[in-house]
Amino acid sequence: MSIDIKTANIEPVRLTFDHLEARIGKGKSATRYQEAVHDFQMTQNFHYRPTWEPEMELFDVRRTKIQLDDFDALTDPRQYYYGPYTIQRAKQQDNADSNFALIEKRKLFATMSGEWTDKIRRLIVPLRHVEWGANTNNTYLSGYGYGAPFTSAALMHAMDRLGIAQYLTRLALAVNGQDPVILDEGKALWLDDPLWQPLRRLVEDAMVQKDWFELHVLQNLLQDSQLVPLAFVHFDEAVGATGNVAFTLGTEFMREWFNESSRWVDATIKTASSAKPENRQLLNDWVALWWPRVQEAVAPLVLAAFGAEASAVSGALTAALNLRLGKLGLEAVA
Amino acid sequence: MAEKKLGLKEKYQLMTRGLDWETTYQPMDKVFPYDKYEGIKIKDWDKWEDPFRLTMDAYWKYQAEKERKLYAILDSFSQNNGQLNISDARYLTALKIWMQGITPAEYNSHRGFCMVGRQFRGAGARVACQMQALDELRHAQTQIHAFSHYNKHFGGFHQAMHMRDRAWYLSIPKSFFEDAMTAGPFEFVTSISFAFEYVLTNLLFMPFVSGAAYNGDMATTTFGFSAQSDESRHMTLGLEVVKFVLEQHEDNVPIMQRYIDKWFWRGYRLLALVGVMMDYMLPRKVMSWAEAWGIYWEENGTALFNDLARYGIKPPKYHEIATAEKNHITHQAWAVFYTACPATGFHAWLPQEYELDWLSEKYGSTFDRYYRPRFAEFARIEREGGRFYTNRLPLVCQTCQVPDFFTEVDNPMKQSIRQYEWQGMKYNFCSDGCRDIFAHEPEKFCQAYIPPQQIYQGNAGGARTLPEYAAWLKCEFGKDSGEYYTSEDYARWKAMHGGNDTTPSSAAA
Ligand SMILES: [Fe+2]
Ligand SMILES: [Fe+2]
Numbered sequence: 031m032s033i034d035i036k037t038a039n040i041e042p043v044r045l046t047f048d049h050l051e052a053r054i055g056k057g058k059s060a061t062r063y064q065e066a067v068h069d070f071q072m073t074q075n076f077h078y079r080p081t082w083e084p085e086m087e088l089f090d091v092r093r094t095k096i097q098l099d100d101f102d103a104l105t106d107p108r109q110y111y112y113g114p115y116t117i118q119r120a121k122q123q124d125n126a127d128s129n130f131a132l133i134e135k136r137k138l139f140a141t142m143s144g145e146w147t148d149k150i151r152r153l154i155v156p157l158r159h160v161e162w163g164a165n166t167n168n169t170y171l172s173g174y175g176y177g178a179p180f181t182s183a184a185l186m187h188a189m190d191r192l193g194i195a196q197y198l199t200r201l202a203l204a205v206n207g208q209d210p211v212i213l214d215e216g217k218a219l220w221l222d223d224p225l226w227q228p229l230r231r232l233v234e235d236a237m238v239q240k241d242w243f244e245l246h247v248l249q250n251l252l253q254d255s256q257l258v259p260l261a262f263v264h265f266d267e268a269v270g271a272t273g274n275v276a277f278t279l280g281t282e283f284m285r286e287w288f289n290e291s292s293r294w295v296d297a298t299i300k301t302a303s304s305a306k307p308e309n310r311q312l313l314n315d316w317v318a319l320w321w322p323r324v325q326e327a328v329a330p331l332v333l334a335a336f337g338a339e340a341s342a343v344s345g346a347l348t349a350a351l352n353l354r355l356g357k358l359g360l361e362a363v364a
Numbered sequence: 365m366a367e368k369k370l371g372l373k374e375k376y377q378l379m380t381r382g383l384d385w386e387t388t389y390q391p392m393d394k395v396f397p398y399d400k401y402e403g404i405k406i407k408d409w410d411k412w413e414d415p416f417r418l419t420m421d422a423y424w425k426y427q428a429e430k431e432r433k434l435y436a437i438l439d440s441f442s443q444n445n446g447q448l449n450i451s452d453a454r455y456l457t458a459l460k461i462w463m464q465g466i467t468p469a470e471y472n473s474h475r476g477f478c479m480v481g482r483q484f485r486g487a488g489a490r491v492a493c494q495m496q497a498l499d500e501l502r503h504a505q506t507q508i509h510a511f512s513h514y515n516k517h518f519g520g521f522h523q524a525m526h527m528r529d530r531a532w533y534l535s536i537p538k539s540f541f542e543d544a545m546t547a548g549p550f551e552f553v554t555s556i557s558f559a560f561e562y563v564l565t566n567l568l569f570m571p572f573v574s575g576a577a578y579n580g581d582m583a584t585t586t587f588g589f590s591a592q593s594d595e596s597r598h599m600t601l602g603l604e605v606v607k608f609v610l611e612q613h614e615d616n617v618p619i620m621q622r623y624i625d626k627w628f629w630r631g632y633r634l635l636a637l638v639g640v641m642m643d644y645m646l647p648r649k650v651m652s653w654a655e656a657w658g659i660y661w662e663e664n665g666t667a668l669f670n671d672l673a674r675y676g677i678k679p680p681k682y683h684e685i686a687t688a689e690k691n692h693i694t695h696q697a698w699a700v701f702y703t704a705c706p707a708t709g710f711h712a713w714l715p716q717e718y719e720l721d722w723l724s725e726k727y728g729s730t731f732d733r734y735y736r737p738r739f740a741e742f743a744r745i746e747r748e749g750g751r752f753y754t755n756r757l758p759l760v761c762q763t764c765q766v767p768d769f770f771t772e773v774d775n776p777m778k779q780s781i782r783q784y785e786w787q788g789m790k791y792n793f794c795s796d797g798c799r800d801i802f803a804h805e806p807e808k809f810c811q812a813y814i815p816p817q818q819i820y821q822g823n824a825g826g827a828r829t830l831p832e833y834a835a836w837l838k839c840e841f842g843k844d845s846g847e848y849y850t851s852e853d854y855a856r857w858k859a860m861h862g863g864n865d866t867t868p869s870s871a872a873a
Contacts, residue, residue: 039856039859039860040445040448040517040860042516042517043516043517043518043856044515044516044522045516046512046515046516047512047515047521047522047523047524047525048522048523048525048526048838049525049526060512062509065505065508065509065512066505066508066509069525070468070471070504070525071471071475072468072472072528072529072538073529074529075529075530075538075813075818076542076813077535077538077539077542077543077546077811077812077813078539078542078543078546078808078809078811078812079546079808079811080545080546081401081546081547081548081808082397082398082401082483082546082548088542088545088546089475111505112427112431112498112501112502112505112506113431113434113435113505113506116423116424116427116428116431117428117431117432119420119424119428120424120425120427120428120429121428122424123421123424123425124425126421127421158382158383159383159384159385161383162383162384162487165494166482166490169478169481169482169490169494169497170482172475172478172481172482172497173475173478173479173481173482174479174482178471181475181478182474182501185474185478185494185497185498185501186498188481188494189420189423189494189495189498190420192380192420192491192494193420193421193424195379195383196379196380196419196420196421197421199378199379199382200379203378210374210378210382213378213382214382217382217385220385221385230389231389234387234388234389234390234395235389235390237387237390237395238390238394238395
């Protein structure tokens, strides 16, 4: 059916929903991002207390010590809702697919020196489990955090970590001629090798943290700021310096993802830190509390990867974190 | 070295399952504190068969393709004023209830799956739940985007997010999903993935999406069909969960039976909203509620429970009552909506002549005898210039929160009311099913937020009358609520169509 009518009769009577008008002002149109995230989480008149945590409401601001008048202020500068998120990741997976195809076609890992493939086995493959821990922790943020803008982005972040764990699996299989024994060896290192134990202890300790914002700072800011660039920037540069591009091709996603998702991490922490002095104090306390643990966990890996140059790499990693902390209005770490 | 070729299943398992480990610096029971207290015993999480077998990159790829297509259609829908193509603006009542009640439920489902996606100690189960969590986020978001255009032209949508936590009839889906989310993780997946998605979802999606298609609503048809392909994955998860748990330990059988009984009944009561949509809100009819119940429950449900009998699972308790009620509940519900619509965010109306005939045909055993006369009486009042509205909210059931319009199955003239006394308080229920649910968890269900009681206690902004209550819900009479044929929606709809009333004169599309 097609109808020819005067446009006067189909003028909109309003531009957006009341709950968005209250945020953006009258007479304005909301973006699809705003429609997709704001006020989705229920805030009141809950029917029943959780049987798994009866002292709290189903959604409860008391699950973190961070205080915000409006938790919907924790928006994502990438403006990801489901559509743009999956479309962006689909493009990246296309690219990753062709990178892995190239690695296999040219047999690039077969021409890599044993020294470097050994280092990948010892220092990179066990990171699969670190990513799995990051998936676990971000899923916690998505379930028990407060406000749809934050929790929806946390779920995407969790799925990204699962994706990275799977890309690392593909990389490991490519290194080992598709023989999955390399995965078992990596897991054995993760479970028993003294090199990995401080990190595994940190990851397991993180998994039992109850305050979701503290966990966000520990996992997504502190731990990631060291491990992700260590493995996928500094280590990658060192492998790349030998002239073999296999590792670079297999980890392109991780570098892109880190630069992109750090914008979300920083924006959420900055919003919390600038909202109230108490928040800033709390964030500084958390950074101070967890930084020595992160350092303790990462230092042996830096040393194993870089030997004599370890302290230069550590210095660069710390400096990059301090640059971010400064922009977030937080105190530097030593 | 010769390259080993991995099968798809083996590859997927390596990609996901080898990732987790038995923690030692923190005890597993502290890392996963919530997956034992229900009493469900899992001997071997590795027996979990991943129903999706989707790696993240495959997920991104498939889902992005679907999103591109969906948003292309939504964009053209709003650019071309697709709302003009719907059958009749009465149809919008179905969409308004969807946006007010079901879209928030999609969101709650998303958060619930985030929670259980963290709670299960089995890696395969956790990943399956996380993917569903992401799918459910998709459903909530694509729905608000589809409804966004309607909101620009019609009432009832703009205040949906405000009403969602407050309105009496929206307490039905709200309490349903909150009940599931506040339960343990096994009960949550049994309720949502099995009882709701596997057993009952066809009753929700099929009529709704086909109803949208029959009534010319391209936006809803598109998001509905797009969501249905996610839905088939979710149904697989629902069946997998139940079979996995039942196979793990015989002690799990009675617990699962109770979950199935409870959530079948709660789901069935929630679907009364869908039934009334099919029979009364769609100007072009798809099929009747009774027909849908016959196909999707009486036939398919029986087959399913025959299959589950080998695990010692019986068909859900009181399913015969649900079947016996199928020729009654939608007519009773519409009478409530017709008379109480000033206290809602939608419009109601008397069925047109062609609709009354259709109902008589579909409900030969009951409609002419019990319900058509009731509508005839309302019509007489309208002819005399009146409009019958109730002046107080109906009593609602303590468990399902549906207004108690139900009648005894052996006597359609007698209201079905059950009571249960607990700690010196009397609670009212619509049925034995709802009373049993309460009796098993009284300390949970006594907490329920019951909107009519809240009003009497002054907790609805001090509202004393239904119009005051509606104002507290941000629903304006004539704009968002009340009779359709005197509403602004109807006037605007006619203006959009050159002053013509487009009310159909037949049920066929
Ligand atoms: Fe859904
Ligand atoms: Fe009930």
